[in-house]
Amino acid sequence: MLHHKVVFVVDDDPSMLKGMRRLLKQHGYEAVPFETGRALRDHGCFDQALCIVLDINLSDGSGIELRHQLADQGVQVPVIYITGNDSDATRMAALASGCLAYLTKPFSARSLIDPIERVAAAA
Numbered sequence: 001m002l003h004h005k006v007v008f009v010v011d012d013d014p015s016m017l018k019g020m021r022r023l024l025k026q027h028g029y030e031a032v033p034f035e036t037g038r039a040l041r042d043h044g045c046f047d048q049a050l051c052i053v054l055d056i057n058l059s060d061g062s063g064i065e066l067r068h069q070l071a072d073q074g075v076q077v078p079v080i081y082i083t084g085n086d087s088d089a090t091r092m093a094a095l096a097s098g099c100l101a102y103l104t105k106p107f108s109a110r111s112l113i114d115p116i117e118r119v120a121a122a123a
Contacts, residue, residue, distance in 0.1 A: 007116060008043075008052040010034045010066075011082070012059040016105075020053065020112075027113050035059075037066040046075045051100060051119050053112070056083040056090060064090075067097045078119050080112065 009020045009031045021031040032049070034040040037058050056063040067079055081094045084105040094102050100115040 005120070006030045006032055006048050006050055008032050008034065008040060008046075008049045008077070010037060010040050010052065010058065010063065011055040012036060013055075016055075023109055023112065024116075027109075027116075029116065037061050037063065040066070041069070046070075046077050049077050050123060051078040051080060051116060053080045053082060056081055056094060057085055064093050064097050067099075071098075080115055082107065082112075 005028060007024055007029050009017060009024075011017050011020070011033075012035050014035065017031075017033040017035065021033060024031040029050070032043075034043065037060050040052070054063040054067065058066070063081060070077075079097075079099045080101045080103065081099050082103045082105060083090060083094075086104040091102055100119065101111070103111055
């Protein structure tokens with residue numbers, strides 16, 4: 001049952017990964033960090049994850065495009081997008097790709113934890 005408390009976090013900013021790990025731990029979740037989209041794809045094991053917190057602007061590509069690639073491979077893990085570069089076009093593309101939430105940095109702890117808890121309650 002532990003896998004229902006695992007959240008994959010993809011962000012190319014090491015300090016963001018560290019902060020997310022700490023925040024998720026405070027709320028009873030284990031963060032598995034990835035600095036690139038490629039690292040996430042190569043890891044696989046998506047059945048372990050409750051959800052994926054995915055930065056839209058990664059050093060190796062678009063988080064939205066990564067979401068589409070994963071969906072094309074049959075990966076149906078819910079996604080929460082985070083971004084420091086908000087725009088109407090980005091928001092529309094993110095929402096169109098299907099997501100639990102779209103958060104702009106800096107975001108509140110509660111705005112991240114609430115959608116994760118909704119997924120956990122439904123799991």
